[in-house]
Amino acid sequence: MILEAVFLPVIAGREAEFETAFKQASPIIASMRGYISHELQRCIEQPGRYLLLVRWQTLEDHTIGFRQSPEYQQWRALLHHLYDPFPTVEHFERVDLE
Numbered sequence: 001m002i003l004e005a006v007f008l009p010v011i012a013g014r015e016a017e018f019e020t021a022f023k024q025a026s027p028i029i030a031s032m033r034g035y036i037s038h039e040l041q042r043c044i045e046q047p048g049r050y051l052l053l054v055r056w057q058t059l060e061d062h063t064i065g066f067r068q069s070p071e072y073q074q075w076r077a078l079l080h081h082l083y084d085p086f087p088t089v090e091h092f093e094r095v096d097l098e
Contacts, residue, residue, distance in 0.1 A: 001036060003092040008050040011084045015048055025078045028071050029054065031063045034061025059091055070077050 010018045022040055029038060036055035043049035056062045066072055080086070 001063065001094065002056045003094075004052075004054040004056060004062055004089060005087050005092060006052040006054075008022075008052055008083060008087050009047045009085060010050060012048050014082050018050070018079070021082065025075050028075050028078075029066065032061070032066045032069065032071060034058055034065055041096045056077045062091070064075050 002097060008018075013048040026038070029035060035059040038052065038054040041053070043051065054062070
């Protein structure tokens with residue numbers, strides 16, 4: 001399992017618009033091959049800052065399957081104009097501590 005972590009800097013004053021758009025966009029990502037789950041968290045200390053966590057079966061499910069799909073263009077149209085600056089995406093894998 002791969003964890004995609006993204007801090008989303010939403011343009012000040014557009015938080016409600018972003019949250020509405022994200023509700024519309026959620027079924028898009030949830031329909032993708034290799035998708036496991038996602039959650040969106042709102043920062044308490046910094047209004048307009050969100051954390052998106054998406055779990056994928058493989059890295060390629062996100063970087064190729066989703067990012068190179070027609071569905072990604074829908075996702076992009078709903079959300080990307082609401083960020084400033086554009087978010088950085090990082091991927092993580094679980095560390096076995098046993």
